[in-house]
Amino acid sequence: MDTVLKLEKLSKHYGRIKAVNEVSFAVPKGSVFGILGPNGSGKTTTLGMILGVIQPLSGSFSWFDNLSPQEAKKHIGALLETPNFYPYMTARQNLTLAAKVKQIKEPNIEEVLEQVKLLDRADDKFKTYSLGMKQRLAIASALLGNPEVLVLDEPTNGLDPRGIAEVRQLILDIAARGITVLMASHILAEVEKVCEHVVVLQNGVLRFEGLASELSGDAALLRIKASDDSQLEELLTQHPQIQNIHRDGHFFDLEIDPELKAEDLNQWLAERQIFLNHLEIKQAGLEEGFLKLIDS
Numbered sequence: 001m002d003t004v005l006k007l008e009k010l011s012k013h014y015g016r017i018k019a020v021n022e023v024s025f026a027v028p029k030g031s032v033f034g035i036l037g038p039n040g041s042g043k044t045t046t047l048g049m050i051l052g053v054i055q056p057l058s059g060s061f062s063w064f065d066n067l068s069p070q071e072a073k074k075h076i077g078a079l080l081e082t083p084n085f086y087p088y089m090t091a092r093q094n095l096t097l098a099a100k101v102k103q104i105k106e107p108n109i110e111e112v113l114e115q116v117k118l119l120d121r122a123d124d125k126f127k128t129y130s131l132g133m134k135q136r137l138a139i140a141s142a143l144l145g146n147p148e149v150l151v152l153d154e155p156t157n158g159l160d161p162r163g164i165a166e167v168r169q170l171i172l173d174i175a176a177r178g179i180t181v182l183m184a185s186h187i188l189a190e191v192e193k194v195c196e197h198v199v200v201l202q203n204g205v206l207r208f209e210g211l212a213s214e215l216s217g218d219a220a221l222l223r224i225k226a227s228d229d230s231q232l233e234e235l236l237t238q239h240p241q242i243q244n245i246h247r248d249g250h251f252f253d254l255e256i257d258p259e260l261k262a263e264d265l266n267q268w269l270a271e272r273q274i275f276l277n278h279l280e281i282k283q284a285g286l287e288e289g290f291l292k293l294i295d296s
Contacts, residue, residue: 002029004180005050010059012045020046020057021204027182027197030258031183032175033194034212035184038294041183042204044080047129047153051078077132077147079141079155082138087127091118091137094126098141111142118168132163136170143174150174152183156190168194202294215293222262232274239268251278 005027012020028034035043048054050061052069063072080122085094092109098109106189116136121129129137135155153178155171156164162187164187171194175181185191191198191212198215200208208215208255226232229250236245242265244255262281270275 001158002025005061005063006058007046007050007061007181008155010049010061010150011048011057012042012054013057019203020049020201022144023204023206025199025209026061027180027204029180030178031197032171032181032195033183034191034198035182035201036186036188036191036198037184037201040184040203041186041201041255043201044153045204046201047078047080047151047184048112049183050242051076051151053080053082061111075148076151077106077142077145077149078137078151079142080151080153082134083141084136085126085134088125090187091129091140092122095136095141095144099144102144104145107262108146109144112143115173116140117166130163132159132166135159135163135167139167139170139174140221147179147184149180149273152181154185155183155189156187164190185267205294222256222276223251223280224254224265224276226269226274226276227250228274232269235269235272235274240267 003026008024009022010020013020025047035046037043045054049056064075070193083098091113095109095112097108099109110119113122114138118133118136118140121133126134156167159167168190171181190294195212198211198212201216232252233247234241236254241257241260242254243257247255262279266279
């Protein structure tokens, strides 16, 4: 499998704080790759190091099979923070200025505006844009110069549901064009919808690397409720095929062995005089796998 980026025991410490501690992973070419972790887990520091913004303490990384850092930058578009667009300039004018700063001789401004679905608003001033549109314009700026890899740090942070959906679809559209997308996020629901491969960082340490589906696992989830909370909870702890119990008010979220059927659990409880008045079945997702991992 071709890779665009490899990290080998990459570390960055700030005094006693180990922001990133000997992290190693590889990003497959053409993938949408997610770096997951709670706030303070080392995601942004990792991106800063691989983009040459932060100097590593130790370890190494390489882009495109050991291409020189200066040459590699020509093939990477990045969005670590929102660019300083000028509010009284149009989208097209802002991108023209961004291309000059990046020293792109023949900028593909019309193409990127089309990609982010802002061509019809290209001559409107930036100050008239919604938050979602502003973020899409920021991504358009990162796409100037036709990069092979797009690096995004928390691309949907602060957006409303509509803006999140717009950026999510944009990421999928960009990936469909063959561009590798590397994104850091703590919004698990969004990562689950776009990322094929993920790594999980916690306190600067790599906790997981693999397919998103592998992190989700194959355990089934049940959400149940009965009139007698305490007796229900006591019985649930006695069932050998219930792997995890999480109480949410009067509801109990159960992670169960895939071989245990909901109707069998319902019958088992009824035989012990506990009758459920709510039973909901769902499949374990990325969030459940993530929480189980960082809580372990």
